Amino acid sequence: MxxxxxxxxxxxxxxxxxxxxxxxxxxxxxxxxxxxxxxxxxxxxxxxxxxxxxxxxxxxxxxKTKHDLLISIVVPTWTKIITPLLAKSFVKEVFKKNQYNQAEDFLRALLTNRLEFAKKHLPILKILLQEIPFQEELKEQFTSIFTEHIYVQLQKIIEHFQQQGDIIDLPSKTVIRMILTTGIGFILTRLFILPDAQWDDEQEIEHTIQFMLYGLSGKEDS
Amino acid sequence: MxxxxxxxxxxxxxxxxxxxxxxxxxxxxxxxxxxxxxxxxxxxxxxxxxxxxxxxxxxxxxxKTKHDLLISIVVPTWTKIITPLLAKSFVKEVFKKNQYNQAEDFLRALLTNRLEFAKKHLPILKILLQEIPFQEELKEQFTSIFTEHIYVQLQKIIEHFQQQGDIIDLPSKTVIRMILTTGIGFILTRLFILPDAQWDDEQEIEHTIQFMLYGLSGKEDS
Amino acid sequence: MxxxxxxxxxxxxxxxxxxxxxxxxxxxxxxxxxxxxxxxxxxxxxxxxxxxxxxxxxxxxxxKTKHDLLISIVVPTWTKIITPLLAKSFVKEVFKKNQYNQAEDFLRALLTNRLEFAKKHLPILKILLQEIPFQEELKEQFTSIFTEHIYVQLQKIIEHFQQQGDIIDLPSKTVIRMILTTGIGFILTRLFILPDAQWDDEQEIEHTIQFMLYGLSGKEDS
Amino acid sequence: MxxxxxxxxxxxxxxxxxxxxxxxxxxxxxxxxxxxxxxxxxxxxxxxxxxxxxxxxxxxxxxKTKHDLLISIVVPTWTKIITPLLAKSFVKEVFKKNQYNQAEDFLRALLTNRLEFAKKHLPILKILLQEIPFQEELKEQFTSIFTEHIYVQLQKIIEHFQQQGDIIDLPSKTVIRMILTTGIGFILTRLFILPDAQWDDEQEIEHTIQFMLYGLSGKEDS
DNA sequence: AATGAATGAGTATTCATTCAT
DNA sequence: CATGAATGAATACTCATTCAT
The missing domain is CATH 1.10.10.60 (Homeodomain-like)
Known part of the structure; x- marks a missing residue:
């Protein structure tokens, strides 16, 4: 195992x-x-x-300053946010060929894990979300984290899945956007926009994964 | 015509x-x-x-107050945001049965139009987005606009498409979330998160629509 | 009559x-x-x-100014306040010698009349009272009204009563102070300090007059 | 002694x-x-x-506020104003029967002492006087101080003097009003209204005491 | 004569930050 | 290390007054 x-x-x-x-x-x-x-x-x-x-x-x-306090709170969170993508064995594992349901498992693991993470760090994430547009420093950190870690890691993975034929041959930029948008959109809706609605998290995650997989399969009813 | x-x-x-x-x-x-x-x-x-x-x-x-100024700016925007859904002929048209590509046309029209709208009103939308979490008044307005207009209109339309077999039989709540998340996610990425990237709007919209349609078709590679 | x-x-x-x-x-x-x-x-x-x-x-x-408005309200009141003392026949009448109870009648008339006046012009008198200490202009007006009209008139009258033996031979300055203090003190208590107490005005005026008369008679229990 | x-x-x-x-x-x-x-x-x-x-x-x-500053200035003054009436031995002493000139001594002590006090605290007393009508808080404090301390103490004393026959049998309410009005009237005239006139305080106090005593003796020239 | 939009100095109060203890 | 008194610039808002209409 x-x-x-x-x-x-x-x-x-x-x-x-x-x-x-x-x-x-x-x-x-x-x-x-x-x-x-x-x-x-x-x-x-x-x-x-x-x-x-x-x-x-x-x-x-x-x-030193109030702004310093904000930064001290927010900066260590960056690493935590991208923790899974930094895991040594993470990419390696994904690349093991010929695994059945590999893309699905990947998305499920990512979504489940990041939802749990977001639940635990709700207030800090809210601060981050709110202040990125106004704090140049945070904006730059976000950009570098995104391009240097999130984007490159996901790109490797997506291209792997594309080679395997699991995912349609769209520009990886676009595919990444779809996945992140859908995933983050789910988490935001779940925790920030409609936190008080009745959610069956497990089921909703499954629907979301299916939506992404079908959406990226590139095949429609034929 | x-x-x-x-x-x-x-x-x-x-x-x-x-x-x-x-x-x-x-x-x-x-x-x-x-x-x-x-x-x-x-x-x-x-x-x-x-x-x-x-x-x-x-x-x-x-x-009267600074807060008053904020409200005066933001409130008239609500109506503009949901304008398409308020159009009299809008829903009627969607309901004309047996139209080929109807769901696709609907999504394309909505996405194109709201992107243009967002481009035009970027700063106000940014204010709205930023302040909803902190201004109780705006939060309430958002909730009532969403439940009374956005949700009910989209629900009718989605259920119509589901009856026609265009869309998979998931809870309409979930389907609405997918569509909004994907659409709004695109617009936000395009205008707020990565406004400086090179975007081919038309193509990106087509990809997004295909993503949504495949994602909601309920059929995978067979 | x-x-x-x-x-x-x-x-x-x-x-x-x-x-x-x-x-x-x-x-x-x-x-x-x-x-x-x-x-x-x-x-x-x-x-x-x-x-x-x-x-x-x-x-x-x-x-012209807010201050001007205050003055316009307050100035015409001065004349009204000292009206009785300006009446032509007033002093003349008091001087008719050998009238029985003359001092008493004088005090009663004055007190009754000024109480009625104060009841009618309560708010303006309150303004006057409050603002005299802070508006140089009003302070001067008060001084000149007091020395030129109130003091001289009362002095004549008091000295007349002293000559008649109705009133003790104290400095008229002192006598005037006693009378004004007692009279104004009554009116202020009645209207400003304890306006909500139950007052039998007629009786209270009589007590006040007796107090002044005895107080100024210069005779004690013998 | x-x-x-x-x-x-x-x-x-x-x-x-x-x-x-x-x-x-x-x-x-x-x-x-x-x-x-x-x-x-x-x-x-x-x-x-x-x-x-x-x-x-x-x-x-x-x-915390400007109003707070006012209150902090004014409140501790209440106690000082009624200090003599709070003195333990004060009332006791007054009640020692058969003392010659007791009422007179009482009034002289009170008047002299309160005049000295007022001289020393002129500005605060002016503030108090001016602001009582506009600050609800002060109005209430005045009322409670007056009814709970000033009035009850003076009533006991006045009734004692009335039983001794020193003072006429008017309602104590009225007697208290005469005494306070005359006393306070003297102090106000002396310090606020005509502070620049030439005053022989000792003599003026004697006149004022005689006025009160005669005024309250209930006996006139017979 | 009457209006009410416009002004800009002034208001009480808050703030992030400093520093002597 | 920690405190909290002290700061003075900044804040949202009010005010008496002016003036074009």
Whole structure:
């Protein structure tokens, strides 16, 4: 069964919160809460200090500016977001030829895993989503993460599936867009847009996978 | 050729900006620019006044509060967003049975039209997107617009296509999600996430439509 | 009965509101209301305009400044306040010698009449009272009215009563202070400090007069 | 001679300004000055900050709002105003029967002491006087202080004097009004209305006491 | 005469940040 | 390390007053 070993790699890797003093932890927690509740610009450091139970000055001992605090929260999240794609055995596994249902398994693993991840890190992801358009720094980080990791990894995988005939021969750029759009669209709808609707996650994931597979199979009722 | 009349209805309806004094127009324009550049909370009324070329007090003669100004910008946009679905002949046309390629035409018309719309109203849509999570008022408006107009209209249409056998028999809720997610995902990627990439809009729209149609056809390579 | 003629003189003299346009009247009424409710400094011209049902600009067509409006309200009141002392027959009458109970009648007439007056002009008097300490102009007007009219008239009368032996031989300055303090103190208590207590005005006036008369008689239990 | 001990109790009790930082003290001093010069509403926090020699923000670190600052100034004054009536030995002493000139001594002590007090706290008393009509909070405090302390204490004393036959048998409510009106009237005239006149305080106090005593003796020249 | 849009200085209050303790 | 008093620039909003219509 070690042929499923790569699935395990999808799990969180080193989520080492490093050595943060308890006060520093409290500050980060409070900041995440408040930033995600009211948005970065509308949050005040004094409120964060109050909720963290520290003095106003303490925040600035650890983070030079409010903007610094935001970055400190958000940056370590990038790695976590793309964790599965960084797993050593991940790509290798996908490339084992002639596996039945390989594309399907891949999508299911990815979607399931990232949904769980998003559930766990909801507030930070909300902050990220909200602030990327306004913080040049984050925008650049996003671009480099996307092009250097997400895009190249997915491209390899997609092209592999295309060679296997699992996926239609569209430009990989387009295929990647479809997959990400559908996957992220599901997660966003599930967690941000209609979190209160009644969801059967397992079933909805299956529908979504089928939608992607059919959509990319390039064959219609003949 | 009047069987394509409904397509024309997709075009903007009355976008009368009502009777705004020139100063008021300047204020709105400046506000839209600045809100979309820095976000609502990070925008200052003094900067808006400066860019609009009016005194700061003038803003508050027309809009009681900064929040009021935001609402005044954003609310009239709701109607414009759902304009096509409100068109009288729109649904009627879709329901004419036995039309070949009907679902495809529907998706193409919708996607093309809403992309054009989004291109024209980029900054306001950005504001809307950014502020819905933080402005209770906007959240409520979104919910009611979605459930009362978008969802019900699309549901009728989807069920019609399902009866015709064009679309697989999944819950209409799920089908609507796929279509919206894919369509909106395309528009967002095109205009917000990677606006600077090289896009062949026409072709990309065709790919997207094929993706949706195959994805919802329920048939795979046989 | 013409020996009581002077009493009638105590009544309002020319309360000619001059020729004020209806809008002007509305403005004055609104200003009096609002100034007395919130104080001059805390009242805004825009609120006055709103309550008067006129445009903001209209106020400034009639009164150069907000301060001007205050003065226009308050100045004509000075004359009304000292009306009784200005009555031609008033002093003459008091000087008719050998009238029994003359001092008592004088005090009763004065007190009754000024209480009625104060009841009728409560809001304006409140404004006057509140603003004298802060408006140099009003302070000066008060001083000149007091020294030129109130003080001199009362002095004559008091000295007359002293010569008749009705009143003790204290400095008239002191006697005037006692009378005014007691009289005004009664009116203020009655109308401003404890307006909601149950008052039997007639009886309370009698007590007050007796208090002044005994107090100034210079005789104690012997 | 400990029979005059209660007189000493009339003196200020604990006027501990608590532990105020020097900046806080400066702020309070400046605020008292400016509020009493121009009135609360017409005073600006920026002017207070300037005169106190602190940054404007510093005011709001110590007092949440401008209104808060007013209250912080004015509230501790209530206790000081009624200090003599709170003195333990005060009432006891008054009640020692058969003392010659007891009522007279009482009035003299009260008047002298409160005049000194008013001289020392002129500006705060001016603020209090001016703002009671506009600050609901102060109005309520005044009412409760008056009914719970001033009125009840004076009533006991007045009724005691009435039983001794020192004072006429009018309703105590009325007697209290006469005494307060005359006393406060004297202090106001002395300090607020004609502060620049030439006053022989000792003599004027004696006249005022005689006026009250005669006025309340209920006996006239027979 | 009357309007009300426009002004810009002024308002109370908040903010991120500094620094002496 | 941590505090919290202090800062002063910035904020949203109000105001008395002007002026073209």
């Amino acid at each position: 070690q042929d499923k070993e790569w699935l395990e790699e999808l799990l969180e890797m080193g989520s080492r919160d490093e050595k943060l003093s308890p006060k520093q932890k409290k500050i980060l927690e409070a900041a995440v809460e408040i930033f995600s509740e009211k948005g970065f610009a509308a949050s005040s450091t004094s409120e964060i200090a109050k909720r963290a139970g520290v003095a106003e000055g303490t925040i600035f001992r650890h983070y | 009047q069987d394509k009349e409904w397509l024309e209805e997709l075009l903007e309806m009355g976008s009368r900006d009502e009777k705004l004094s020139p100063k008021q127009k300047k204020i709105l324009e400046a506000a839209v620019e600045i809100f979309s550049e820095k976000g609502f909370a990070a925008s200052s009324t003094s900067e808006i006044a400066k860019r609009a070329g009016v005194a700061e007090g003038t803003i508050f003669r027309h809009y | 013409q020996d009581k003629e002077w009493l009638e003189e105590l009544l309002e003299m020319g309360s000619r509101d001059e020729k004020l346009s209806p809008k002007q009247k509305k403005i004055l009424e609104a200003a009096v209301e609002i100034f007395s409710e919130k104080g001059f400094a805390a009242s805004s011209t825009s609120e006055i305009a709103k309550r008067a049902g006129v445009a903001e600009g209209t106020i400034f067509r009639h009164y | 400990q029979d005059k001990e209660w007189l000493e109790e009339l003196l200020e009790m604990g006027s501990r300004d608590e532990k105020l930082s020097p900046k806080q003290k400066k702020i309070l001093e400046a605020a008292v000055e400016i509020f009493s010069e121009k009135g609360f509403a017409a005073s600006s926090t920026s002017e207070i900050a300037k005169r106190a020699g602190v940054a404007e923000g510093t005011i709001f670190r110590h007092y």
